[in-house]
Amino acid sequence: MRETKLELVTMDVVRKLWGDDNCEFRFVAATGRSGGLLTMWNKDEFLLLKEWSDGRLLVIKGRWVKEDLEVVLINVYAPNLVYEQSILWGVLTELIIQFASPWIRGGDFNVVQCRSERSRCVGSTKGSREFDNFIQTCKLIDLPLVGKKFTWYEPDNKKSRLDRFLVEEHWLIQIKDLQQLGLKRSVSDHIPILLADVEIDWGPKPFKFINGWFKKKECASLIEKGWSNIGSLNGHLTRKLRKLKGVLKKWNGDNCNVLENRIVEYEDRIKVLDGISDKRVLNEGEMEGLKRLNVEVWDAMKFKESLWQQKSRMMWLKEGDANTAFFHRAAKIKAKRKTIYRMKIGRS
Structure with a gap:
């Protein structure tokens, strides 16, 4: 998706941008030297x-073949005037x-x-x-822009973040x-932005003890038994804790799978x-069986909720219900915003 500043976009133009003929496109003509939208x-x-x-929007609805999912892509070129922007936000909301x-x-x-x-x-x-x-x-969610702080640059050192997904x-x-991701720019005063699935290998994941584990009766005995079976390891406490971590991680993985299956089983019964x-x-x-099932599914759901509570770390949800879209959304967004994608040390 891009601004073209062209009144007419042909397949020859698209081929140069895309690299081959294996594409389709739609465009909105520019008004003079301003605007113009192209989605390929x-x-x-x-x-x-x-x-x-x-003139300001190009809306494309289609099916993402790989995921067999209908999606909507909106290419936006907003006006400069605030009152015209307000109208555009209203149109987007209605869409x-x-x-x-x-x-x-x-x-x-x-x-x-x-x-x-x-800036400036x-x-x-x-x-x-x-x-x-x-x-x-x-x-809507505005993901952090990785690699750049601004998207529009002027020669007099003025800069702003005007472009985004x-x-x-x-x-x-x-x-x-x-x-x-913010990419490098060429002749344009705007940088290209790439929205992509970029997996980063951060190495081994840190181990976190889940508070909800204490609600499981077998947890304490598992730790005690695991600690005894590991032995002394010549007094190396760090190595012993590392061994115990492996025991707990395996137990947690097995237990989570069992938990989900158990909830489904209880609900079916x-x-x-x-x-x-x-x-x-x-x-x-x-009647007695139904009462027991209600108690079992309630306990299982509360335990599952406690896992989400620790992931989100929002104290105001401590007594709340995990069955809300915002609860899961908050945990996901918090993880995205706290992710450190790169570090700058000194002037390097």
């Missing part, structure tokens, strides 16, 4: 289903209702979300506030290592008894 895709991996456009599929919005939004996204240039506080409100209202929470679940109760009164044994 691999025709073997994305099947066009529907399209819509105006969500019309296309009930996972969205990706990307392009030049011509506004920053906060003051830290611009003046911006509209009202415009930033309305843009941020649009992002929050639509529950905005995604829905679905994508953080669908694509584990989704990142927004409850469904059967509920079906019987629709036809006749349950006898005493069936």
